[in-house]
Amino acid sequence: MKSQSPPSGAEPTIVSTGTIIRPIMLLKARGVEPGQIAARAGLDSRAVDDPSALMPFPVAMRFFEEASLALNDPCLGLTVVNDATLKNYGITGFILANHAVLIDGLRDMAEHVARIAPAIQIQVHDGPILTEVSLHIDWPGRGAELLVQDVLAGLAKHAPEATGGDWGVTAVHLRQAEEFPERFLATFGVMPTFGADRNSLTFRTRDLLRTVPKADSMVLTHMHEAIETQIRKRRAAAGRSANVLAISGCVVDLGSGTVHHPDGERESLTSKERELLSFFASKANQIVTHESIERDLWGIGKNVLSYAPAVAIRRLRKKIEADPSHPVNLVTVFGEGWKLVVPPQ
Secondary structure, eight states: OOOOOOOOSSSOOEEEGGGGHHHHHHHHHTTOOHHHHHHHHTSOGGGGGOTTOEEEHHHHHHHHHHHHHHTTOTTHHHHTTTTOOGGGGHHHHHHHHHSSBHHHHHHHHHHHHHHHOTTEEEEEEEOSSEEEEEEEESSOSHHHHHHHHHHHHHHHHHHHHHHTOOOOOSEEEOSSOOOOHHHHHHHHSSOOBTTOSSEEEEEEHHHHTSBOTTOOHHHHHHHHHHHHHHHHHHHHHHHSSSOEEEETTEEEETTTTEEEOTTSOEEEOOHHHHHHHHHHHTTTTSEEEHHHHIIIIIOOOTTSOOOHHHHHHHHHHHHHOSSTTSOSSEEEETTTEEEEOOOOO
16 A cells, blocks of 8 residues: 655645756667656656756656666666756756855755755755755655755765865765665765665865855846746646645646656546546535535536445545545545545645
8 A cells, every 4th residue: 555655845846847857868868768758757748858847746756767767777866967067957056056155055055945846855054074965855765766866966076066176075874775885985985874864965064165166146146036936937836726736645736637656656537536636626624515516526416316426536535545445635524525635735
């Protein structure tokens, strides 16, 4: 059964193709059509060539997984860093590259990542001697591990490059299980601690106090303006009728009718299931009566007895509940109807 916890961010995370641009570049370099990988991940194949395309966060995670499988590369997140530049990390890369002092760039990047993509949390814990940069991705599964590899390896590579210095991280902690340790050693310059309680890099604080010679304050201003635009676009995408619904144990893209589970599994809703779930979503955390479903969705009058809503709800629960016999998302309110339980988003 699907029993893993769902993302717990304050709102459903919508990300851009910038999140997956590194695996897209790698696929193209290896002669693999990224559109095919996108389709397997539940993304319109045209989106891989559209820098303005937005997608639910689970779709991006699935893209990393599918790309890893297509290239038979379990360390895809490390591989994509090899040919990437800070520009390939989008807005966050430009922020890091254009602060006059590196640690200020890291702090600003962490703050804006939290606003752009609530499911990705970066924290900077600075001290007089050592500074730790931790990364938590609020989505379990292989895709998240690969993105962690990508982001941390990118920071380990590009932070020194931005200052023009010959230095590196002093420690790496990864939550994932140990695999191909020699590849991680080659990437980070130190052997990571696998199976740790957090994902993090440790730097010498004096290295992060270095200046960034090519920093441009004007570019930084434009980046901040771009971030505000991106935030508005993503919130609008999450708020449309074809929105992203984050409930316990899964995220549902009501636009495409796709249920995304943390283990990477996807299920498709029928048109009636999608219509029914959208109806409940429009009345989230409210009691919905049998009569209102019959009237508004089936067009059945109140004097006609029908079991259609109960049957449809039973089928829907099989796709959105970890244990359909003990539902926590679409619950029965005895004697009154049903209620879709949706956390604050």
